[in-house]
Amino acid sequence: MGQFERKAVSAICFGVSLAFAGSVSAGTFPDFGYAPPSTDFKGTLFELSQNYPKQLPAAPLPAFFKLLPSPLSNNFETWRTYTAAVGKYCLEGNVENDWVVQKNPVRHWYHAPWQHYGPLGREGIHGLTKEAQIQTKQLAPTQVATGQTYAVGIYNDVGGYTFGEVWKNPQNPDPSYTTTPKSFHDGTVVCKALFADIDLAQVPFLVNPVLWRGYITDTFHSANRTIKNVALIQMDFAVRDSRIPGTGWIFGTFQYNGAMTGKPGWDNLVPVGVQWGNDPEDTGDSYTNKQPVVTKINPDLKQTAINANTKELPPTHLGWNGRLDGPVDNPVSACMSCHLTAESPQLSPMNPTFQAPEKVPPVGSKEWMRWFQNLMAGTPFDAAALSTDYSLQLAGGIANFYEWKCDQGGVFVNGGNACQQANTQLKLRKAATPQQPKIYKIERDPVLEQLQ
Numbered sequence: 001m002g003q004f005e006r007k008a009v010s011a012i013c014f015g016v017s018l019a020f021a022g023s024v025s026a027g028t029f030p031d032f033g034y035a036p037p038s039t040d041f042k043g044t045l046f047e048l049s050q051n052y053p054k055q056l057p058a059a060p061l062p063a064f065f066k067l068l069p070s071p072l073s074n075n076f077e078t079w080r081t082y083t084a085a086v087g088k089y090c091l092e093g094n095v096e097n098d099w100v101v102q103k104n105p106v107r108h109w110y111h112a113p114w115q116h117y118g119p120l121g122r123e124g125i126h127g128l129t130k131e132a133q134i135q136t137k138q139l140a141p142t143q144v145a146t147g148q149t150y151a152v153g154i155y156n157d158v159g160g161y162t163f164g165e166v167w168k169n170p171q172n173p174d175p176s177y178t179t180t181p182k183s184f185h186d187g188t189v190v191c192k193a194l195f196a197d198i199d200l201a202q203v204p205f206l207v208n209p210v211l212w213r214g215y216i217t218d219t220f221h222s223a224n225r226t227i228k229n230v231a232l233i234q235m236d237f238a239v240r241d242s243r244i245p246g247t248g249w250i251f252g253t254f255q256y257n258g259a260m261t262g263k264p265g266w267d268n269l270v271p272v273g274v275q276w277g278n279d280p281e282d283t284g285d286s287y288t289n290k291q292p293v294v295t296k297i298n299p300d301l302k303q304t305a306i307n308a309n310t311k312e313l314p315p316t317h318l319g320w321n322g323r324l325d326g327p328v329d330n331p332v333s334a335c336m337s338c339h340l341t342a343e344s345p346q347l348s349p350m351n352p353t354f355q356a357p358e359k360v361p362p363v364g365s366k367e368w369m370r371w372f373q374n375l376m377a378g379t380p381f382d383a384a385a386l387s388t389d390y391s392l393q394l395a396g397g398i399a400n401f402y403e404w405k406c407d408q409g410g411v412f413v414n415g416g417n418a419c420q421q422a423n424t425q426l427k428l429r430k431a432a433t434p435q436q437p438k439i440y441k442i443e444r445d446p447v448l449e450q451l452q
């Protein structure tokens, strides 16, 4: 490339940075990576809610904070009112507006940037990202076919404020805002709706489904996308609450049970439970339950509370040795076990089993339990990284950003240290996720389009 061309390229890049500089607002970050073909989809496309608040909201604590049980008990009934109130907080004003959260008349919600990029990137109908494969019999004994999961997460204004800080300079995300001594502020609430692409006839609790259209891959291992129906199966939440000893966070989840009301609706979401720590002392494996016929509740866990009402909750697998997990989560993990690893750069995999077989430590060993320790909000999982405070979307978004920035065939030749980190990280991610499809094509990358 000659001198002139190089200049031209950097001028373009500079143009982009200029457009990016200053305050983050609509249009700063791409909305999605995979646009449905206009011949097949005529509706409104997904827009990223990205007008992150510039000031910490004046009254950051949601009303449900008053409902936190005391003492924190593993009896789910003491959590029932709290959990229901968080669920309502997530859904109010969103269900009526088909999760176009910008239209919510009750409260503001925001999406995480940089989830559009890569093979798992956001699709253009609901902003769904591709998650995991659903293994056979993971949901019910009758489920003999595999499936795949898609999801969309949203942050309330308190969480959105922190996103705005980290991404203030969209060309240089700064996770020092979420690493100790800083962290997400008290009152941060994150909700995530998860959808299954699976043969519904094989999953009894998905009767009367809530269906969304999604521009998704044919199967988990495919890169080819079409518009398909996906069924609401799970809703997660995470709440930053400094009253919680050891972690400063509460995670919780709901599972769909279409028999509850007998008709499709978000009110069919029933609580699975809550988790506010990883129970580092519990090293057993006897409650792990990969192919559930019943829900196995481990009474020894002190920091997980599971809904024991079997009329409400269909048989479900939970996480490693009974820690909290949702139906489409990995049964040898747990909510806070995965989320504990959220950091930038991502130096460790999310689960001890996401490594080359010879590196997987024995179940319950000291090395294994590294993934089941309790870390206070803002504490990095690896000393050489900065914490993204239990937010895997923040960690993944920053990783995607550097992957994009450093992968652009010499456009950003001077990426330097950040690119070296990104490359290490990329290798780690590839090693850690052997089940991910190897070949993918980005059908539309709005950031690249701006550059071209």
Ligand code: HEC
Pocket (backbone or CB within 6 Å): 129, 130, 131, 151, 153, 154, 190, 191, 192, 236, 237, 238, 251, 252, 253, 324, 325, 326, 329, 330, 333, 334, 335, 336, 338, 339, 350, 351, 390, 391, 392, 393, 394, 396
């Ligand atoms: C196998 C690892 C894993 C497990 C187990 C897991 N998550 Fe996540 N979670 C992720 C990843 C990766 C993301 C970010 C990607 C995305 O949202 O698409 C995420 C995103 C989220 C988000 C959006 C905000 C954020 O932190 O990125 C919430 C809220 C959440 N998960 C809650 C839960 C809850 C509650 C559970 C347990 C019921 C759970 N998760 C179990 C990996 C996991």
